[in-house]
Amino acid sequence: METQDLKKAGLKVTLPRMKILEILETSNVHHLTAEDIYRQLLEAGEEIGLATVYRVLTQFEAAGLVTRHHFEGGQAVFELERGAHHDHLVCVKCGKVVEFMDETIEAKQRQISSEAGFEITDHALTIYGICRDCR
Amino acid sequence: METQDLKKAGLKVTLPRMKILEILETSNVHHLTAEDIYRQLLEAGEEIGLATVYRVLTQFEAAGLVTRHHFEGGQAVFELERGAHHDHLVCVKCGKVVEFMDETIEAKQRQISSEAGFEITDHALTIYGICRDCR
């Protein structure tokens, strides 16, 4: 199934791409930095360069397999595209990310954009806060 | 009035701080990068270092005078705090920023956060799209 996705995107099926996709698919944390992925590759004994990780993630993003988020902190996080759109609640203490989706908000956004003459290409709603465990 | 704000924040009233505040107040574009501000200072003949611009903006942020946004692109933009909270519509072609505020969305956010056990510290809703002029 993965190799199909790569081929469809016009990307050759290579070991680095398979491994990176595998990490994104199997990680229980859905939002990973390039560095996170690189570290996991090293721990798994794979000799894959950090430059390759960034390159592959950028290609995955272009192919729609992955979404890049710019949460606070300057470092980008990558998330495997699992179909359903959602927004994020991020804990500013521990970094935990909770996903949510609210059709009322979605609809309001479409209305506001259209009233302002904008054609939506994307949107990002991120709520920052302190989670239960950190209080 | 500006000097009051600086003193209240425990910051000495210096020329760099006054000039940077002035640029933020008088610019018709409300969202400026540190580089933008630095360039305007140079054009105005002020010999203020880029490091000072960053330092001052960070202090302004801590004092609540300014808000730092992380729109797409990795570069932070700074906005003078003008009292009323609002969200942003950003044109991905020309960079134009339109501000909006919707109480329905705000209320929903509070509800979602509280249901997830989060105490909101901040939130950022940014809609990316193509504006009327760019189509």
Add this chain to the structure above:
DNA sequence: TTGAATATGAGAAAGCTTCTCATTATTACA
């Protein structure tokens, strides 16, 4: 006016990300 505290400028340095280029792997096709 003077001293203690704070701010500044310049360049170095740090962090994240992209680029370069010689080497290696993949793939389509014979």
Add this chain to the structure above:
DNA sequence: TGTAATAATGAGAAGCTTTCTCATATTCAA
């Protein structure tokens, strides 16, 4: 299956944004 053409990789250099360092300069309370 072997081979040529094409694309991908690794390593380090380089680019950008942002922060740090430290000697010098400025502010402000008394």
